[in-house]
Amino acid sequence: xxxxxxxxxxxxxxxxxxxxxxxxxxxxxxxxxxxxxxxxxxxxxxxxxxxxxxxxxxxxxxxxxxxxxxxxxxxxxxxxxxxxxxxxxxxxxxxxxxxxxxxxxxxxxxxxxxxxxxxxxxxxxxxxx
Amino acid sequence: xxxxxxxxxxxxxxxxxxxxxxxxxxxxxxxxxxxxxxxxxxxxxxxxxxxxxxxxxxxxxxxxxxxxxxxxxxxxxxxxxxxxxxxxxxxxxxxxxxxxxxxxxxxxxxxxxxxxxxxxxxxxxxxxxxxxxxxxxxxxxxxxxxxxxxxxxxxxxxxxxxxxxxxxxxxxxxxxxxxxxxxxxxxxxxxxxxxxxxxxxxxxxxxxxxxxxxxxxxxxxxxxxxxxxxxxxxxxxxxxxxxxxxxxxxxxxxxxxxxxxxxxxxxxxxxxxxxxxxxxxxxxxxxxxxxxxxxxxxxxxxxxxxxxxxxxxxxxxxxxxxxxxxxxxxxxxxxxxxxxxxxxxxxxxxxxxxxxxxxxxxxxxxxxxxxxxxxxxxxxxxxxxxxxxxxxxxxxxxxxxxxxxxxxxxxxxxxxxxxxxxxxxxxxxxxxxxxxxxxxxxxxxxxxxxxxxxxxxxxxxxxxxxxxxxxxxxxxxx
Numbered sequence: 001x002x003x004x005x006x007x008x009x010x011x012x013x014x015x016x017x018x019x020x021x022x023x024x025x026x027x028x029x030x031x032x033x034x035x036x037x038x039x040x041x042x043x044x045x046x047x048x049x050x051x052x053x054x055x056x057x058x059x060x061x062x063x064x065x066x067x068x069x070x071x072x073x074x075x076x077x078x079x080x081x082x083x084x085x086x087x088x089x090x091x092x093x094x095x096x097x098x099x100x101x102x103x104x105x106x107x108x109x110x111x112x113x114x115x116x117x118x119x120x121x122x123x124x125x126x127x128x129x
Numbered sequence: 130x131x132x133x134x135x136x137x138x139x140x141x142x143x144x145x146x147x148x149x150x151x152x153x154x155x156x157x158x159x160x161x162x163x164x165x166x167x168x169x170x171x172x173x174x175x176x177x178x179x180x181x182x183x184x185x186x187x188x189x190x191x192x193x194x195x196x197x198x199x200x201x202x203x204x205x206x207x208x209x210x211x212x213x214x215x216x217x218x219x220x221x222x223x224x225x226x227x228x229x230x231x232x233x234x235x236x237x238x239x240x241x242x243x244x245x246x247x248x249x250x251x252x253x254x255x256x257x258x259x260x261x262x263x264x265x266x267x268x269x270x271x272x273x274x275x276x277x278x279x280x281x282x283x284x285x286x287x288x289x290x291x292x293x294x295x296x297x298x299x300x301x302x303x304x305x306x307x308x309x310x311x312x313x314x315x316x317x318x319x320x321x322x323x324x325x326x327x328x329x330x331x332x333x334x335x336x337x338x339x340x341x342x343x344x345x346x347x348x349x350x351x352x353x354x355x356x357x358x359x360x361x362x363x364x365x366x367x368x369x370x371x372x373x374x375x376x377x378x379x380x381x382x383x384x385x386x387x388x389x390x391x392x393x394x395x396x397x398x399x400x401x402x403x404x405x406x407x408x409x410x411x412x413x414x415x416x417x418x419x420x421x422x423x424x425x426x427x428x429x430x431x432x433x434x435x436x437x438x439x440x441x442x443x444x445x446x447x448x449x450x451x452x453x454x455x456x457x458x459x460x461x462x463x464x465x466x467x468x469x470x471x472x473x474x475x476x477x478x479x480x481x482x483x484x485x486x487x488x489x490x491x492x493x494x495x496x497x498x499x500x501x502x503x504x505x506x507x508x509x510x511x512x513x514x515x516x517x518x519x520x521x522x523x524x525x526x527x528x529x530x531x532x533x534x535x536x537x538x539x540x541x542x543x544x545x546x547x548x549x550x551x552x553x554x555x556x557x558x559x560x561x562x563x564x565x566x567x568x569x570x571x572x573x574x575x576x577x578x579x580x581x582x583x584x585x586x587x588x589x590x591x592x593x594x595x596x597x598x599x600x601x602x603x604x605x606x607x
Contacts, residue, residue: 039598
């Protein structure tokens with residue numbers, strides 16, 4: 001399992017990276033591995049606000065469909081148009097080319113509510129038991 | 130031996146060949162209005178013999194319960210007794226029209242009434258409507274009834290449907306279709322609903338909870354009474370997904386356990402055809418609180434006469450006419466042929482078969498949760514040491530002439546294979562299947578590529594499902 005040391009994580013297997021005032025968001029390597037080949041991505045429109053935990057979009061793989069959950073409350077400022085036409089990049093490069101969207105957090109202090117890389121690794125290990 | 134691929138009928142086309150002859154025109158010819166005609170229609174041109182052979186070849190490639198073992202978990206692919214078909218072709222029951230005056234179809238109405246009564250007795254509900262056309266349609270009906278119940282009391286703040294993470298995917302879909310938001314309740318380590326997590330969500334915004342029992346791990350929900358109590362205490366209602374009713378027939382009744390509404394799958398539990406368009410049939414049973422909201426019409430009896438009537442506060446019609454009537458004939462025949470003792474034995478044998486098969490298969494594939502199962506069980510279908518996934522095992526099963534079990538469901542079990550043998554399989558068939566699973570596990574150790582490239586005997590080999598999903602080509606382009 002690959003992990004990005006600069007990112008923070010959610011219990012629902014998404015990652016978030018601070019890049020200036022905007023935070024970049026995607027799904028983890030563990031998530032893409034569990035879903036297997038992703039065939040469809042549904043992303044929100046730019047400017048849409050979401051509360052923490054709300055479903056902002058969905059992924060569909062050959063195995064299952066899965067909601068994308070908002071890690072902290074905020075407003076979508078940019079979406080990755082490339083993943084809609086080539087969802088396979090989420091499988092091949094979930095932390096970089098496979099990013100899904102950038103959002104502006106309502107409260108930047110919420111960063112501390114997210115899981116550290118070590119805590120996230122521990123979570124994946126406990127789920128694999 | 131590999132089955133030969135069959136060309137598309139378009140590929141067999143030869144200009145000028147015909148498989149039909151029209152009778153001579155005996156009325157004045159009339160031209161079609163302008164704009165309604167096309168010169169190029171690109172229809173296949175074949176002779177009658179070519180046409181018949183083509184479709185016979187396709188039918189010979191068909192896979193069904195009449196030809197092979199079909200352990201597709203949660204689908205209850207049991208044998209459909211031939212006596213059902215005999216009853217379903219009795220002229221007096223089939224040569225009727227839904228718009229006939231009711232006094233001229235008393236026999237058909239009586240049969241529907243008796244089926245309603247039998248389902249009530251089996252399930253412990255106060256009333257049954259036969260309208261819904263299939264399982265998910267029955268769910269939709271039940272959730273609309275729950276919505277109507279809360280609305281009738283002016284209780285409009287309830288918008289939250291609780292759904293365990295082991296639920297059938299149709300449960301959240303139904304809730305969303307009915308305008309509710311879905312809150313997922315996790316399972317505990319024994320595969321039951323996590324009671325503490327449930328109690329945290331129980332408040333006055335709860336519409337209800339949708340529970341499948343036995344659940345999709347094939348396990349009896351050990352806390353079912355506590356779950357019902359917690360949901361009822363906060364003013365919510367209990368929906369029962371009756372997909373797995375086969376395990377409970379004659380043993381426990383959902384109405385007695387505390388469910389308020391439940392759908393039956395006549396095409397699973399009651400041996401009407403399943404798959405290939407069935408058609409299905411998903412009657413709904415309701416307890417006292419939801420009884421007035423059942424979809425109508427239902428059949429009532431008064432002074433020896435049967436008639437159709439809409440329940441008092443009915444949510445209305447869910448289906449044209451009276452539901453899938455042909456399936457009522459088959460399901461009623463099955464219920465009467467089995468009788469109460471026979472139906473109880475169905476459940477007992479289904480559970481016995483599943484537990485026997487579980488014991489035979491688990492030396493090679495590990496159990497998701499190690500408990501006695503009900504009518505089905507879930508194993509991890511992967512063999513990590515060989516780099517083999519559940520999908521590879523399933524594809525290899527096709528080479529052995531067995532329909533793969535349900536794959537990758539429930540979602541809470543990684544590489545799940547969900548196996549449901551049903552009560553209609555013999556001990557020998559179960560042992561034969563277990564032996565095939567043993568051989569496949571052995572092949573995985575010796576030659577994993579054999580599994581990863583399976584199937585090998587089918588007209589087409591491993592399909593590229595990813596490419597098919599990403600770039601579907603749905604029309605023949607010549």
